[in-house]
Amino acid sequence: MTEIRVLNLVTNEDAQFFRAQVQELERRGIDLTTLSVPGRNRSESIDANEDGKRSVLDYAKFYPSVLAHSLDDYDLIHANYGLTAPMAVAQPKLPVVLSLWGSDLMGKYGPVTQRFARFCDEVIVMSEGMAEIYEGECLVIPHGVDLSVFRSMDQSTAREELGWPQDERIVLFPYPPKRDVKNYPRAERIVDGARDRIGVDVSLRTATGVPHHRMPYYLNAADAMIMTSRREGSPNTVKEAMACNLPVVSTDVGDVRTRLDPVEPSAVSDDDAALTAALAEILDRRERSNGREYADAIALERMGERIVAVYEDVTE
Structure with a gap:
């Protein structure tokens, strides 16, 4: 060429x-x-x-x-x-x-x-x-997504790297909370509802200003990622979470439904009750997803x- x-x-x-x-x-x-x-x-x-x-x-x-x-x-x-x-x-x-x-x-x-x-x-x-x-x-x-960087690692190792508690259920919101289009208040409501359902401590953490090479630690340390955006194109954070086998709960924006359709566990909906129920189940089961299996296309x-x-x- x-x-x-x-x-x-x-x-x-x-x-x-x-x-x-x-x-x-x-x-x-x-x-x-x-x-x-x-x-x-x-x-x-x-x-x-x-x-x-x-x-x-x-x-x-x-x-x-x-x-x-x-x-x-x-x-x-x-x-x-x-x-x-x-x-x-x-x-x-x-x-x-x-x-x-x-x-x-x-x-x-x-x-x-x-x-x-x-x-x-x-x-x-x-x-x-x-x-x-x-x-x-x-x-x-x-x-x-660079699959050599975004890959699955031991959760306890990732939490130790970040100084996060090992026994806490943690949901990651990987955007600036003040960015209106990302709708952080909705994420808070959904996490609050999931916490009430399972009756254990659940924290919602953000990753604002984190160097990109550090993001795999956050994605592996969390139990789930929540995305409540009002609109998206093809959000890389969802694809990066897939590559790290992190379950994702998301509003139906951009190509998220297509990306997550074969991934278990995951959930895509515009209904708060459905998102809350799905997140509660993911946090209760505390299992990784199979997202990495579908990462070649991204x-x-x-x-x-x-x-x-x-x-x-x-x-x-």
Whole structure:
């Protein structure tokens, strides 16, 4: 394969799933240069999966850099997150691949994304649910998980590493509690209900600001993960939990139902009573899931293989 030179545009180059994507593509021989929109990004505020405190002026300042780089010897532009699409399609030379992350399509920036995505040569979304929302043809390629990092380990060892008590039932909420779209108060209500059902101590713990390489300890130390998001694309936390055999109880968002359908124990529902009952049963049984058995489809290598195929198609 001839080396492909790609100009990456991104709102937050520190987003862990984006960094993993870059590393996997470079491992496959893709030559990548990344340009990040100037200004404050969500990683400095709340969530890496959305653009945060930037102004229209920040994006206006971004375009000259994109244009100048596009005149160099690149084969294509890969715009990551919908708000980078206007700058990508405004340059006159290179084909454009656009990856949508979720909030750029389903949140307040959705109309902007839809308007400019139609001018891209290929659009990638994270889930079938996003594909149904997107007004055009697209490919579903979920973010991948590094299965060499996210793997099952002894729970007592993981708890000792984190300083967590060995005898307590622990539910993990792996998001910032203040992030409204993640709906932490609902998670609290469900955990409270499960605690009342089984009559033993149950704690709800978060993992805000944890280095990514430390997350496997949290996923292995917990007895269950709860996700009560109002919307998602293809949440990596669910896939990472699967890879660590951690049972997941989740609202029916993004591709979560598809991912967890064969996994036992797990539960997906928009009904609080059903989620409470499922979580109580999981905590009472205190058994790991079989999620790892279904992890091949979400492997980082599989994602990289498919993105490279997209690059080859648009540069033919």
